[in-house]
Amino acid sequence: MRLYFNRIARSASATLEGLAVTLSWVFRRPCTVQWPDKIDKPLEETLPERFRGILEVEVRVCTGCQACERTCPIGCILVRTERNAQTKERFITGFAIDAAKCMYCGLCVEACPTGAIRHTTQFAGATTDLGRLVLRYVPEGTRVVPYKPSAEPPAGLAPRGSLAAAHLRQCFPDTKEGAR
């Protein structure tokens, strides 16, 4: 009998406590970040330095050692080199990263001796065609001279994130984001 009234009393007080908690939340600041409509600056600029976003390659400081390609456990990097038989010169003719396959582990970045391949804070790569997520950092038909680590770094290197942003625009060609 006492258990009966006990249960009623406990239910009532527990419900009241719960109502007090939810009511207090109505007065608290919501934690929603209304992206992309109501943010001060693009989210890419607020992410921490170490954020492992979409990869980019500054090919001008790439030595063509293919360490990243060998280290990648998933095989999403393809570096093509060409050797001129007479002049014994090596060229980088292709550097493709499949951003869809990449698992953003960072092993390639750690393997790179010069920091040519690096993570950016770019994360927006939603697209309707998976093929558009293959980012080719050496344009078709061009040949890049590999960087020699002893030499001076070339001037005017692209800031971190700009190359990836430029390449990711191919993901949404027909939308207004493509023009962003």
Next chain:
Amino acid sequence: MPAELKDLAQLREMALPIAGETMVNMGPQHPSTHGVLNFLLVTDGEVMHRAIPHVGYLHRGMEKLAEEVPYHGYMPFTDRLDYLAAMSANQGYAMAVEKLLGCGVPPRAEWLRLIACELNRIASHLVATGTMAMDLGAFTPFIHWLREREVINDLTEALCGSRLTYHYLRIGGVGYDLPAGFADRTLRWLDHFEPMIDEFDRLISHNEIFVARLANVSPIGAAMAIDYGLVGPNLRASGVDWDLRRDLAYSVYPECQFEVPLGRGYRGVVGDCYDRFVVRVLEIRESCRLLRQAFERLPEGEIQAKVGRKLKLPAGEAYARVEAPRGEMGFYLVSDGGESPYRLKVRTGSFSAMSIIEALSHGLMIADLVALIGSLDVIAPEVDR
């Protein structure tokens, strides 16, 4: 039942319903199963007679993949063995490789590992307790917990660059050192979070309806828990005092002070669903204690031992166990001297938890089945790997 693999058709044949029973498929896609799990329920409409788990929908061949990928390269894969307990999975794998390699881990790295694993444990238990509440109809506590978990995600993002698949622990240590202000940020969050656990208790843990849904539902006795190989909070809720962090004393856990919460029949019987829930909430509090101790005692030093870029382990085998949020995670590594493991076998807590569901299902109502699965904290990628 003979121990062979059965496909869905064979399972259905074996459990053909008799008159008055219906077989329904609690299919791979379902709002209340945590991940891609399938149950064949034989029920008479009100009460279940059997619930046969059917697993394998999330099998990705992780153990076979280990044989193809070099040792360093497999670490990101261990993140995905249990995405909510990625740090612990990393640690288990790293410990197995380090055992075979015979290399030690610098003290600072061990403490950083502890910080990472305990932060991860809090995040995992937040999801576990939150989804339990959500399965029972209380959506608000789950969202509150996700809000706290977002801060943990932000912390790990600052620490290692990723919010879920961390790839933070490496063979021989950890991958990154603490960024500037990390300790301060985490401690300020802990100051905010610990009272939030009290608020969560007031909102849902002590709610009569919640207790009535969970207390006395599917009690698992200590003997049954050990027979079925339950581990982690499931085992401790049944009253068995076993925690690898204290009893196996790996990493720097012996230097810390923490309690191991046990199920005591808080509002019902020892080992019922409510005990499993309360044990997880208490473990969150203990992890907060551990984190504070770790930040106080963090020594200076290196963060990773010198291991080569290309690892070739000597032939042999090693078994390493860690206390993941879902219980013991065991990594059995066999090496034949090459660059990749010869065989890697992962033993996870959710697999045993799936197996006990059938034994408990007789006489359970379907609403109770949902509570049971939630309380056992089954995660599909752990079950199927």
Next chain:
Amino acid sequence: MWELVRTVAGQGPVPWYYGAAAALLSAGVLLGFASAFAGLASFVERRIAARMMSRVGPNRVGPQGLFQFMADGIKLITKEDLFPEGHDPILFRIAPYFVFAGMLGTFVALPFSARLIAADLNVGVLYVVAITSLVVVGIILGGWSSNSKWALFGGLRSAAQIVSYEIPVGMAILCVVLLTGGLSTQSIIAAQGGMPWNWFACHSPFAAMAFVVYLIAALAEGNRTPFDLPEAESELVAGYCTEYSGFRFVVFFFAEWANLWIMSAIATVCFLGGWRIPLVSVAETYAHGYWVALGCLVFAGKTLALVFVVIQVRWTLPRLRLDQMMAVCWKYLIPIAFVAVLGTMTWMVLLPWDSALGKALRGVVFLATLGLLGHLARRTVATYRADAAHYSRMAGQSLWYAPWRLP
């Protein structure tokens, strides 16, 4: 509504077409109101629920997300009209309309203000309780005609739940009827006073108990959490409306949202004094147009306050299992409702409405309710304060965010 007909038709017998036109007009107005409320209630619930969960809620479709319900409605209407295999062709189609009729029919007897009532039936509340039973027919038909075992089970369980909880609803309203001496909704309101201590909810502890019993039972009637097992989990799918899609599904859920208004409105009429304005007598309210308008606002305000409570309860409490739900009804609510009825009768005999002791005790009950609300407010403030300092240290901004601020 009948007054309007009288003013148009004058004295004497009223031709049938005046009555028919009035009926159609009032049905149209009420349908429009019910639709508008159902849509806006779904939107407002999502916004309120979001703030309780530290979120923002839908705010992109239209100004501050106001057109969200229209977008949802358009989406549901343009869906394919599915028919399950083996369904019963007639019953499947008419089932939603039973539920709809059961819900819309109650609007007729709701007194929006002194002269604003579609039909002042002299069996007002009895009619309301009876017509809501029509919903059960719709649910059973929906479950049966879907040709699915699970829909049938869900439908039967939901029907059992609604039928069981009609008893506490009826008995709580019986207390009010005893106090009024009549069944007409306007007379119930007239029997209460304008000031809060003259409402029936504060009449005696037994009437207060009846109020609480009514609220809980009305939640169950409306399939709202904590009693929403039929629609949330029942047999793993959506219960009786599993096989419905598109517009038919809209009709089922339209009924649920409009039911929010109905359950709160009946509670307001019976227990919270309806449209009674403090310090203004019934006769004066009937006499002047501005009092009628104010009465309408008072009624809407009280009803919306109860709607807010219902919404808040949904997002606070978990779900009861079906057998626990039945236990709550038969073992807790019905005995308490019995006690409430007997107690009210005793109280009425011993302490008449106008006696000094009666007034004093009404004041005591009113103060006790205020005390309860004050306790709730104190706990709310304490919960907020427990977090405010730590949060602002952690996040660098203040925790306070006004509820009316639209992000």
